[in-house]
Amino acid sequence: MSRALPVLTVLAGIVVLWYAAAVLMNATWVHDQAERAGTTVTWAEVIPQTMTQDRPLLPPPHQVGAELWQGLFGQAVTSKRSLVYHAYVTFKGTMMGFGLGIVAGVLLAMAIVRFRVMDMSVMPWAIISQTVPIVALAPMILTLSSQLGLEGRDLPKAIIAAYLSFFPVLVSMVKGLRSPDQMQLDLLKTYGAGETATFLKLRLPASMPYFFASLKVAVAASLVGTIVGELPTGAIEGLGARMLIGSQFGEPLIMWAALFAAAILAGLLILVVGFVERAARKRMGVPL
Amino acid sequence: MKDATSQPVIEAKGLNLVFQTADGPVQALKDVNLAINQGDFVSFIGPSGCGKTTFLRAIAALEHPTGGTLTVNGMTPDEARRKRAYGYVFQAAGLYPWRTIAGNVRLPLEIMGFSRAEQDERTEAVLDLVELKGFGKKFPWQLSGGMQQRASIARALAFDADILLMDEPFGALDEIVRDRLNEELLKLWARTGKTIGFVTHSIPEAVYLSTRIVVMSPRPGRITDVIDSPLPKERPLDIRDSREFIEIAHRVREGLRAGHHDD
Numbered sequence: 395m396s397r398a399l400p401v402l403t404v405l406a407g408i409v410v411l412w413y414a415a416a417v418l419m420n421a422t423w424v425h426d427q428a429e430r431a432g433t434t435v436t437w438a439e440v441i442p443q444t445m446t447q448d449r450p451l452l453p454p455p456h457q458v459g460a461e462l463w464q465g466l467f468g469q470a471v472t473s474k475r476s477l478v479y480h481a482y483v484t485f486k487g488t489m490m491g492f493g494l495g496i497v498a499g500v501l502l503a504m505a506i507v508r509f510r511v512m513d514m515s516v517m518p519w520a521i522i523s524q525t526v527p528i529v530a531l532a533p534m535i536l537t538l539s540s541q542l543g544l545e546g547r548d549l550p551k552a553i554i555a556a557y558l559s560f561f562p563v564l565v566s567m568v569k570g571l572r573s574p575d576q577m578q579l580d581l582l583k584t585y586g587a588g589e590t591a592t593f594l595k596l597r598l599p600a601s602m603p604y605f606f607a608s609l610k611v612a613v614a615a616s617l618v619g620t621i622v623g624e625l626p627t628g629a630i631e632g633l634g635a636r637m638l639i640g641s642q643f644g645e646p647l648i649m650w651a652a653l654f655a656a657a658i659l660a661g662l663l664i665l666v667v668g669f670v671e672r673a674a675r676k677r678m679g680v681p682l
Numbered sequence: 683m684k685d686a687t688s689q690p691v692i693e694a695k696g697l698n699l700v701f702q703t704a705d706g707p708v709q710a711l712k713d714v715n716l717a718i719n720q721g722d723f724v725s726f727i728g729p730s731g732c733g734k735t736t737f738l739r740a741i742a743a744l745e746h747p748t749g750g751t752l753t754v755n756g757m758t759p760d761e762a763r764r765k766r767a768y769g770y771v772f773q774a775a776g777l778y779p780w781r782t783i784a785g786n787v788r789l790p791l792e793i794m795g796f797s798r799a800e801q802d803e804r805t806e807a808v809l810d811l812v813e814l815k816g817f818g819k820k821f822p823w824q825l826s827g828g829m830q831q832r833a834s835i836a837r838a839l840a841f842d843a844d845i846l847l848m849d850e851p852f853g854a855l856d857e858i859v860r861d862r863l864n865e866e867l868l869k870l871w872a873r874t875g876k877t878i879g880f881v882t883h884s885i886p887e888a889v890y891l892s893t894r895i896v897v898m899s900p901r902p903g904r905i906t907d908v909i910d911s912p913l914p915k916e917r918p919l920d921i922r923d924s925r926e927f928i929e930i931a932h933r934v935r936e937g938l939r940a941g942h943h944d945d
Contacts, residue, residue: 577772580744584770585790585841586763595789599780678780679821 409455416454420444423451453647461651474630477655483632485659487548487620491555492613498556499563499612500605506564507571507597508589517568524561528554528619533626547623547631555619559612566608570601602678606671613663621656633659690717691755691845691877692741698749699736699903709902710736711747716896716905720844723871723878725888726896727934733903734881734896738847741879742770754845766794768845769838773853775830777822777837784809784818787837794841808836811870828859832866839874847879852887861919864890868917885938889913889930890922897937907937 417440424443428435435443445454453461465477472479502520505512532554539550574596582592624634633656640649699711711733718724726734739745740752743759754762762768769790777786784805791801809818812832822830831851838846852860864887871878882888888895889911897907912926921927 577774577776578778580739581770581772581776582793583744584742584763584768585793586766587793591793595793596778599778602780679782679823680779 412452412455416450416452417441417444419451420447420454423447449644450646453650457647458650458654461647462654465651465655477633477636477651480631480633480636480652481655481659484617484620484624484634484656485663487551487623487632488555488613488617488659488663490548490552491619492559492616494552494556495559495561495612495616496563496609499560499608500567502560503564503567503571504593506568508593520561520564523557528558528622529625531557532622536623536626551620551623551632554623555616558619559616562608562611562615563605566604567601570604571597573604574600599678602674603680606667606674609667609671610664613667614660617656617660617663689756691720691722692716692718692753692879694737694750694752696750697737697740697747697752699733699740699745700748710745711740712902712904714750714903714905716908718877718879718894720877721875723868723880723891723893724896725880725882725892725894726898727882727885727888728898728903728938729883729900731900731903732898733900734898735849736903737898738849738879738881741845742768742847766841766843768847769841769843771831771835771838771846771848771851773850775822775827775834777830777833779822781821782818783814783820783822783825783833786822786833787818787840790837790841796841804840804842808839809833811839811873812836813866826859828855828863831855831863835867835870839870843876845877845879849881850883851880853882853884860887865919867891872915885931885934886922889927889934890917890919895930895934897934899938899940906940907933909933909937 421440421444424435424440444450445457447453450457462477465475469476471482502512502516506517507513535554535557536547536550539553544550578596578600579592582596587595620632621634621637624632625638633652636652636655637649640646640652694714694716697711697714698709701708701710714733714737726737728734736745740747741754741759743763752759755765755767757765757767777783778789781789787805787808788801791804796804805818806815809815812835814829814832814836817825817829817833822833825833835846835848835851852863855863867878868891880888880891893911893915895907895909895911896905897909898904899906909930911930913921913930
């Protein structure tokens with residue numbers, strides 16, 4: 395409870411600010427309507443009207459909550475209007491990109507630690523890759539993959555997600571694989587251990603804490619990548635597509651509900667990764 | 683026992699070792715001549731920078747001499763390593779935190795390709811030898827510093843090398859623990875008949891443990907005195923109050939001081 399209190403306090407603060415902002419922003423429309431009708435309205439009349447608009451500039455929390463509830467539980471999960479369905483599409487893309495990112499990050503890190511040439515040639519490019527805005531890159535990857543005759547958006551979405559998620563894994567794994575100190579390396583030398591044994595017995599297990607720490611960042615990055623991959627026109631599935639539809643058709647409620655669904659998905663993913671991390675730490679004898 | 687009594691286990695002749703550093707070459711070892719026989723307990727003592735650790739590392743083929751010859755069991759240090767001639771104990775226990783104590787002791791056996799059954803058997807035997815029976819399933823963080831260092835000695839003994847090289851193994855421990863481990867180390871040495879090379883900068887520790895004490899001095903690292911200890915093989919801790927003990931300690935101190943006047 396003592397831990398929940400500060401979080402709830404901040405949450406309450408945000409809700410209050412949100413309502414205040416909703417009133418101020420949505421009031422413009424109420425005043426416009428009144429002007430057109432040639433009447434005047436008092437603030438006491440304005441405030442209730444800012445809470446129930448169909449297309450508010452800023453929907454108040456309860457409207458977003460209702461739309462979210464409707465989207466999640468109001469229809470069959472297979473329906474195209476169900477947020478559960480869209481969240482599943484996004485989740486699938488995220489997991490594919492996450493897996494691809496982990497594989498790419500770990501393999502690159504292994505090569506970089508093993509070969510000096512790789513360290514000097516690949517590492518700078520890996521860093522530069524992250525300075526290219528993914529929003530600019532995503533449509534290119536999508537176009538390219540359809541040019542290559544790839545059906546659907548699954549693979550290009552996974553590539554975009556992996557493009558963002560491999561980097562934290564790479565950086566952490568390079569650090570982790572290099573974490574054993576000279577004494578530990580010397581010890582293995584006295585056993586006549588070769589490269590493979592040194593890697594399997596020392597470097598790899600020593601890098602595990604770094605690896606798991608990077609997974610939380612990587613899974614969040616992968617989700618962002620997937621959503622960005624769903625944004626470019628033509629997408630009809632996924633939370634990213636939902637957000638775009640909401641914004642293009644002037645349905646802010648749809649957009650906000652999708653946004654919150656994405657946030658919930660991110661929270662769940664990080665929670666699951668946290669559980670996996672804890673289980674792995676326990677197996678490796680780390681005191682909890 | 684081998685019939686190598688005539689031939690030293692470790693022999694250095696005119697050994698030189700120069701490190702190339704950013705500030706130019708540093709002579710770590712200069713003209714070192716030393717023969718260590720089967721079953722000797724040899725301590726290397728001297729101030730930091732005297733090359734005692736470098737010499738031990740050269741025996742273990744962790745450093746490579748730039749001049750002279752160095753043989754271990756009549757072979758080059760590199761060959762001797764492949765023949766599993768020695769176990770090495772570092773100043774820090776350096777146990778892998780993700781392995782249990784038994785898992786740590788098993789590490790060299792896994793790398794050297796012992797069978798699973800033999801791994802278990804040897805692990806149990808050496809844990810017993812260092813009095814850590816029943817601690818095999820614990821993780822390193824659950825053990826005290828002294829117990830961790832004993833586990834690291836067990837790890838060095840696991841593959842039954844004839845030579846045990848120890849680089850200030852008890853340097854980071856408090857004096858009471860250190861005394862106990864010294865006593866246990868002597869017992870272990872008596873029981874196993876291993877040849878031990880032991881680096882320290884504690885005079886009482888060197889005198890208490892060794893059959894021979896090698897006094898070294900820095901810049902350039904060289905041997906200034908080799909003292910054969912007249913103390914008996916059986917050594918209770920209170921031998922340190924005996925006249926002989928104090929005389930040897932005095933000679934070591936003189937040797938260290940003489941080396942110090944040189945710079």
